[in-house]
Amino acid sequence: MSLRHALLGLLTVNPGTGYELTQRFDRSLSNAWHASHSQIYPELARLDEAGFAEVVSEGARGSRTWAVTDAGREELRRWLTESEPNRSVRNEGAVRLFLLTLLDPADRRPVLERERAHIEEEHRQLRALAAELDALPEPAAFRPVIDLALRLGPVMAEWMTEQLEDG
Template sequence: MSLRFAVLTLLDIEPGSGYDLKRRFERSVSHFWSASHQQMYRELHKLHQEGLLDCEEQTQAGKPDKKVYSLTELGRAELREWVIQPSAPQKIREPFLVRMFAGHNLSRDEQRDAVEAQLHQHRASLQNYQEQNERVLKSDTALQERYWLAHQTLLFGIEAEKTWIRWAEGLLEELEESVKT
Protein backbone atom coordinates (compact mmCIF):
# COMPACT_ATOMS: atom_id res chain seq x y z
CA MET A 1 0.00 0.00 0.00
CA SER A 2 1.07 3.55 -0.36
CA LEU A 3 0.10 6.87 1.13
CA ARG A 4 -1.63 7.57 -2.18
CA PHE A 5 -4.49 5.24 -1.35
CA ALA A 6 -4.76 6.36 2.26
CA VAL A 7 -5.23 9.93 0.97
CA LEU A 8 -7.78 8.86 -1.65
CA THR A 9 -9.66 6.85 0.98
CA LEU A 10 -9.85 9.76 3.43
CA LEU A 11 -10.98 12.18 0.72
CA ASP A 12 -13.59 9.65 -0.42
CA ILE A 13 -15.15 10.01 3.03
CA GLU A 14 -15.20 13.80 2.90
CA PRO A 15 -13.43 16.57 0.95
CA GLY A 16 -10.97 18.62 2.99
CA SER A 17 -7.87 20.75 3.19
CA GLY A 18 -4.42 19.36 3.86
CA TYR A 19 -4.89 20.27 7.51
CA ASP A 20 -8.30 18.53 7.64
CA LEU A 21 -6.80 15.48 5.99
CA LYS A 22 -3.88 15.32 8.42
CA ARG A 23 -6.26 15.50 11.41
CA ARG A 24 -8.47 12.76 9.93
CA PHE A 25 -5.36 10.68 9.23
CA GLU A 26 -4.17 11.04 12.83
CA ARG A 27 -7.55 9.91 14.19
CA SER A 28 -7.84 6.86 11.95
CA VAL A 29 -5.33 5.54 9.43
CA SER A 30 -2.28 6.56 11.47
CA HIS A 31 -2.98 3.62 13.79
CA PHE A 32 -1.83 1.29 11.02
CA TRP A 33 -0.04 3.52 8.49
CA SER A 34 2.40 6.37 9.08
CA ALA A 35 3.10 9.55 7.15
CA SER A 36 4.54 12.95 7.95
CA HIS A 37 2.76 16.22 7.33
CA GLN A 38 5.13 16.96 4.43
CA GLN A 39 4.51 13.56 2.84
CA MET A 40 0.77 14.17 3.03
CA TYR A 41 1.03 17.55 1.27
CA ARG A 42 3.36 16.17 -1.41
CA GLU A 43 0.89 13.37 -2.08
CA LEU A 44 -2.04 15.82 -2.30
CA HIS A 45 -0.17 17.91 -4.90
CA LYS A 46 0.85 14.82 -6.86
CA LEU A 47 -2.69 13.41 -6.91
CA HIS A 48 -4.04 16.79 -7.99
CA GLN A 49 -1.50 17.00 -10.84
CA GLU A 50 -2.52 13.50 -11.97
CA GLY A 51 -6.17 14.56 -12.15
CA LEU A 52 -7.29 12.33 -9.29
CA LEU A 53 -8.23 15.29 -7.07
CA ASP A 54 -9.99 18.59 -7.60
CA CYS A 55 -8.76 21.57 -5.62
CA GLU A 56 -10.97 24.51 -4.74
CA GLU A 57 -9.43 27.57 -3.12
CA GLN A 58 -11.50 29.17 -0.38
CA THR A 59 -10.75 32.71 0.75
CA GLN A 60 -10.19 33.14 4.48
CA ALA A 61 -10.18 36.45 6.31
CA GLY A 62 -6.69 37.27 7.58
CA LYS A 63 -5.26 33.92 6.50
CA PRO A 64 -3.89 32.43 3.29
CA ASP A 65 -6.46 30.86 0.98
CA LYS A 66 -7.52 27.37 2.00
CA LYS A 67 -7.22 24.58 -0.58
CA VAL A 68 -10.02 22.04 -0.27
CA TYR A 69 -9.43 18.76 -2.08
CA SER A 70 -12.02 16.27 -3.30
CA LEU A 71 -11.93 13.15 -5.45
CA THR A 72 -12.52 13.39 -9.17
CA GLU A 73 -14.29 10.56 -10.98
CA LEU A 74 -10.84 9.39 -12.10
CA GLY A 75 -9.69 9.40 -8.46
CA ARG A 76 -12.76 7.48 -7.38
CA ALA A 77 -12.15 4.91 -10.15
CA GLU A 78 -8.50 4.46 -9.14
CA LEU A 79 -9.49 4.01 -5.51
CA ARG A 80 -12.10 1.42 -6.45
CA GLU A 81 -9.59 -0.44 -8.65
CA TRP A 82 -7.13 -0.55 -5.78
CA VAL A 83 -9.73 -1.64 -3.21
CA ILE A 84 -10.81 -4.67 -5.23
CA GLN A 85 -7.23 -5.99 -5.50
CA PRO A 86 -6.18 -8.63 -2.95
CA SER A 87 -3.61 -7.63 -0.35
CA ALA A 88 -0.73 -9.82 0.69
CA PRO A 89 -0.35 -10.18 4.47
CA GLN A 90 2.44 -8.01 5.83
CA LYS A 91 5.08 -9.14 8.24
CA ILE A 92 5.17 -7.48 11.64
CA ARG A 93 7.68 -4.62 11.83
CA GLU A 94 7.97 -3.97 15.52
CA PRO A 95 11.23 -2.57 16.94
CA PHE A 96 10.33 -3.70 20.46
CA LEU A 97 10.26 -7.34 19.33
CA VAL A 98 13.76 -6.99 17.88
CA ARG A 99 14.90 -5.54 21.23
CA MET A 100 13.35 -8.50 23.04
CA PHE A 101 15.04 -10.86 20.60
CA ALA A 102 18.32 -9.38 21.88
CA GLY A 103 16.98 -9.15 25.44
CA HIS A 104 19.51 -11.63 26.80
CA ASN A 105 21.85 -8.61 26.94
CA LEU A 106 19.67 -7.03 29.62
CA SER A 107 19.44 -7.73 33.32
CA ARG A 108 16.12 -9.10 34.61
CA ASP A 109 15.26 -5.66 35.98
CA GLU A 110 15.98 -4.06 32.60
CA GLN A 111 13.92 -6.73 30.84
CA ARG A 112 11.02 -6.15 33.22
CA ASP A 113 11.29 -2.36 32.81
CA ALA A 114 11.25 -2.67 29.01
CA VAL A 115 8.18 -4.91 29.03
CA GLU A 116 6.38 -2.70 31.57
CA ALA A 117 7.04 0.39 29.43
CA GLN A 118 5.64 -1.39 26.38
CA LEU A 119 2.66 -2.63 28.38
CA HIS A 120 1.91 0.93 29.50
CA GLN A 121 1.93 2.14 25.88
CA HIS A 122 -0.40 -0.64 24.73
CA ARG A 123 -2.81 -0.02 27.59
CA ALA A 124 -2.94 3.65 26.59
CA SER A 125 -3.57 2.71 22.95
CA LEU A 126 -6.32 0.31 23.99
CA GLN A 127 -8.01 3.02 26.03
CA ASN A 128 -7.77 5.43 23.08
CA TYR A 129 -9.27 2.86 20.68
CA GLN A 130 -12.06 2.02 23.11
CA GLU A 131 -12.93 5.73 23.45
CA GLN A 132 -13.00 6.05 19.66
CA ASN A 133 -15.23 2.98 19.49
CA GLU A 134 -17.67 4.55 21.96
CA ARG A 135 -17.89 7.65 19.73
CA VAL A 136 -18.53 5.47 16.68
CA LEU A 137 -21.28 3.56 18.49
CA LYS A 138 -22.95 6.86 19.43
CA SER A 139 -22.77 8.24 15.88
CA ASP A 140 -25.59 8.39 13.35
CA THR A 141 -26.84 4.94 12.28
CA ALA A 142 -26.51 5.78 8.58
CA LEU A 143 -22.83 6.67 9.10
CA GLN A 144 -22.27 3.47 11.06
CA GLU A 145 -23.74 1.45 8.21
CA ARG A 146 -21.75 3.26 5.51
CA TYR A 147 -18.45 2.94 7.35
CA TRP A 148 -19.06 -0.49 8.87
CA LEU A 149 -15.88 -1.94 7.33
CA ALA A 150 -13.82 1.07 8.40
CA HIS A 151 -15.13 0.47 11.94
CA GLN A 152 -13.91 -3.12 11.70
CA THR A 153 -10.33 -1.82 11.42
CA LEU A 154 -10.83 -0.07 14.77
CA LEU A 155 -12.20 -3.28 16.30
CA PHE A 156 -9.14 -5.12 14.93
CA GLY A 157 -6.93 -2.52 16.62
CA ILE A 158 -8.74 -3.14 19.91
CA GLU A 159 -8.17 -6.90 19.63
CA ALA A 160 -4.51 -6.39 18.66
CA GLU A 161 -3.93 -4.22 21.73
CA LYS A 162 -5.64 -6.78 23.96
CA THR A 163 -3.33 -9.44 22.52
CA TRP A 164 -0.24 -7.30 23.17
CA ILE A 165 -1.40 -6.69 26.73
CA ARG A 166 -2.04 -10.40 27.42
CA TRP A 167 1.36 -11.27 25.95
CA ALA A 168 3.21 -8.60 27.95
CA GLU A 169 1.41 -9.48 31.19
CA GLY A 170 2.29 -13.16 30.68
CA LEU A 171 5.89 -12.24 29.95
CA LEU A 172 6.07 -10.17 33.15
CA GLU A 173 4.71 -13.12 35.13
CA GLU A 174 7.36 -15.39 33.65
CA LEU A 175 10.09 -12.84 34.41
CA GLU A 176 8.88 -12.66 38.02
CA GLU A 177 8.90 -16.47 38.28
CA SER A 178 12.43 -16.68 36.87
CA VAL A 179 13.64 -14.23 39.53
CA LYS A 180 12.17 -16.45 42.29
CA THR A 181 13.95 -19.59 41.05
Protein backbone atom coordinates (compact mmCIF):
# COMPACT_ATOMS: atom_id res chain seq x y z
CA MET A 1 0.00 0.00 0.00
CA SER A 2 1.53 3.31 -0.99
CA LEU A 3 -1.31 5.50 0.26
CA ARG A 4 0.45 5.45 3.61
CA HIS A 5 3.76 6.54 2.14
CA ALA A 6 2.22 9.08 -0.17
CA LEU A 7 0.65 10.69 2.90
CA LEU A 8 3.95 10.61 4.79
CA GLY A 9 5.52 12.29 1.77
CA LEU A 10 2.93 15.05 1.58
CA LEU A 11 3.31 15.64 5.32
CA THR A 12 7.09 15.78 4.91
CA VAL A 13 6.69 18.62 2.41
CA ASN A 14 4.29 20.42 4.74
CA PRO A 15 2.04 19.68 7.73
CA GLY A 16 -1.67 19.89 6.98
CA THR A 17 -5.23 18.90 7.86
CA GLY A 18 -6.92 15.83 6.38
CA TYR A 19 -8.94 18.17 4.21
CA GLU A 20 -5.85 19.91 2.84
CA LEU A 21 -4.09 16.60 2.28
CA THR A 22 -7.05 15.37 0.23
CA GLN A 23 -6.63 18.39 -2.04
CA ARG A 24 -2.86 18.18 -2.22
CA PHE A 25 -3.19 14.52 -3.11
CA ASP A 26 -5.17 15.49 -6.19
CA ARG A 27 -2.99 18.44 -7.11
CA SER A 28 0.42 16.83 -6.72
CA LEU A 29 -0.15 13.11 -7.15
CA SER A 30 -3.18 12.82 -9.41
CA ASN A 31 -1.01 11.44 -12.21
CA ALA A 32 0.17 8.63 -9.97
CA TRP A 33 -2.43 7.89 -7.29
CA HIS A 34 -5.81 8.95 -6.05
CA ALA A 35 -7.35 8.86 -2.59
CA SER A 36 -10.56 10.38 -1.26
CA HIS A 37 -11.08 11.86 2.19
CA SER A 38 -12.87 8.72 3.37
CA GLN A 39 -9.63 6.86 2.86
CA ILE A 40 -7.34 9.60 4.13
CA TYR A 41 -8.91 10.25 7.54
CA PRO A 42 -8.71 6.62 8.71
CA GLU A 43 -5.17 6.34 7.37
CA LEU A 44 -4.10 9.41 9.35
CA ALA A 45 -5.48 7.70 12.46
CA ARG A 46 -3.43 4.60 11.62
CA LEU A 47 -0.28 6.70 11.03
CA ASP A 48 -0.87 8.20 14.48
CA GLU A 49 -1.25 4.76 16.03
CA ALA A 50 1.99 3.65 14.36
CA GLY A 51 3.81 6.77 15.61
CA PHE A 52 4.52 8.05 12.09
CA ALA A 53 2.38 11.19 12.30
CA GLU A 54 0.85 13.32 15.04
CA VAL A 55 -1.58 16.19 15.52
CA VAL A 56 0.44 19.35 16.06
CA SER A 57 -2.38 21.86 16.37
CA GLU A 58 -6.15 22.17 16.41
CA GLY A 59 -7.84 25.06 14.66
CA ALA A 60 -11.26 26.42 13.75
CA ARG A 61 -14.15 24.11 12.82
CA GLY A 62 -12.53 21.17 14.59
CA SER A 63 -9.66 21.09 12.14
CA ARG A 64 -6.57 19.18 13.18
CA THR A 65 -3.18 19.78 11.61
CA TRP A 66 -1.00 16.73 11.22
CA ALA A 67 2.77 16.54 10.94
CA VAL A 68 5.15 13.69 10.24
CA THR A 69 7.30 12.45 13.14
CA ASP A 70 10.98 11.47 12.99
CA ALA A 71 9.87 7.84 12.94
CA GLY A 72 7.58 8.69 10.01
CA ARG A 73 10.39 10.33 8.05
CA GLU A 74 12.57 7.31 8.69
CA GLU A 75 9.77 4.96 7.61
CA LEU A 76 9.40 6.89 4.34
CA ARG A 77 13.15 6.76 3.73
CA ARG A 78 13.19 3.05 4.49
CA TRP A 79 10.27 2.38 2.16
CA LEU A 80 11.82 4.31 -0.72
CA THR A 81 15.30 2.88 -0.40
CA GLU A 82 14.83 -0.63 0.95
CA SER A 83 11.52 -2.00 -0.26
CA GLU A 84 10.86 -3.47 -3.68
CA PRO A 85 8.48 -1.31 -5.69
CA ASN A 86 5.17 -2.91 -6.53
CA ARG A 87 5.35 -2.73 -10.32
CA SER A 88 1.72 -3.50 -10.96
CA VAL A 89 -0.10 -0.51 -12.35
CA ARG A 90 -3.70 0.31 -13.05
CA ASN A 91 -4.29 2.60 -15.96
CA GLU A 92 -7.61 2.37 -17.68
CA GLY A 93 -6.49 4.75 -20.43
CA ALA A 94 -3.70 2.36 -21.40
CA VAL A 95 -6.10 -0.60 -21.36
CA ARG A 96 -8.35 1.34 -23.71
CA LEU A 97 -5.47 2.12 -26.06
CA PHE A 98 -4.70 -1.57 -26.27
CA LEU A 99 -8.32 -2.63 -26.82
CA LEU A 100 -8.85 0.10 -29.39
CA THR A 101 -6.92 -2.02 -31.86
CA LEU A 102 -9.91 -4.38 -31.87
CA LEU A 103 -12.30 -1.78 -33.26
CA ASP A 104 -13.08 -0.76 -36.84
CA PRO A 105 -11.14 2.35 -37.90
CA ALA A 106 -14.44 4.25 -38.01
CA ASP A 107 -15.11 3.53 -34.34
CA ARG A 108 -11.47 3.97 -33.38
CA ARG A 109 -10.91 7.39 -34.85
CA PRO A 110 -13.12 9.53 -32.58
CA VAL A 111 -11.79 7.77 -29.49
CA LEU A 112 -8.20 8.46 -30.53
CA GLU A 113 -9.06 12.07 -31.23
CA ARG A 114 -10.63 12.47 -27.80
CA GLU A 115 -7.56 10.87 -26.23
CA ARG A 116 -5.18 13.14 -28.08
CA ALA A 117 -7.18 16.19 -27.03
CA HIS A 118 -7.03 15.03 -23.45
CA ILE A 119 -3.27 14.46 -23.55
CA GLU A 120 -2.79 17.93 -25.03
CA GLU A 121 -5.00 19.55 -22.42
CA GLU A 122 -3.05 17.82 -19.66
CA HIS A 123 0.15 19.05 -21.23
CA ARG A 124 -1.11 22.64 -21.25
CA GLN A 125 -1.95 22.38 -17.56
CA LEU A 126 1.46 20.95 -16.79
CA ARG A 127 3.14 23.80 -18.65
CA ALA A 128 1.13 26.29 -16.60
CA LEU A 129 2.12 24.52 -13.38
CA ALA A 130 5.78 24.52 -14.44
CA ALA A 131 5.65 28.26 -15.13
CA GLU A 132 4.05 28.82 -11.73
CA LEU A 133 6.78 26.83 -10.00
CA ASP A 134 9.52 28.65 -11.89
CA ALA A 135 8.11 32.01 -10.78
CA LEU A 136 8.49 31.08 -7.11
CA PRO A 137 11.53 32.40 -5.22
CA GLU A 138 12.86 28.84 -5.00
CA PRO A 139 11.30 26.24 -7.30
CA ALA A 140 9.87 23.10 -5.71
CA ALA A 141 12.06 20.04 -5.27
CA PHE A 142 9.70 17.98 -7.42
CA ARG A 143 10.12 20.34 -10.39
CA PRO A 144 12.13 17.76 -12.39
CA VAL A 145 9.26 15.27 -12.13
CA ILE A 146 7.05 17.81 -13.91
CA ASP A 147 9.71 17.98 -16.56
CA LEU A 148 9.57 14.25 -17.12
CA ALA A 149 5.80 14.44 -17.59
CA LEU A 150 6.29 17.37 -19.99
CA ARG A 151 8.54 15.19 -22.13
CA LEU A 152 6.22 12.17 -22.18
CA GLY A 153 3.12 14.10 -23.27
CA PRO A 154 4.30 15.09 -26.77
CA VAL A 155 5.54 11.55 -27.46
CA MET A 156 2.05 10.23 -26.74
CA ALA A 157 0.32 12.99 -28.68
CA GLU A 158 2.55 12.40 -31.71
CA TRP A 159 1.85 8.67 -31.61
CA MET A 160 -1.87 9.37 -31.61
CA THR A 161 -1.56 11.76 -34.50
CA GLU A 162 0.28 9.09 -36.49
CA GLN A 163 -2.39 6.52 -35.68
CA LEU A 164 -5.02 8.94 -36.93
CA GLU A 165 -3.09 9.52 -40.15
CA ASP A 166 -2.43 5.83 -40.89
CA GLY A 167 -5.71 4.29 -39.77
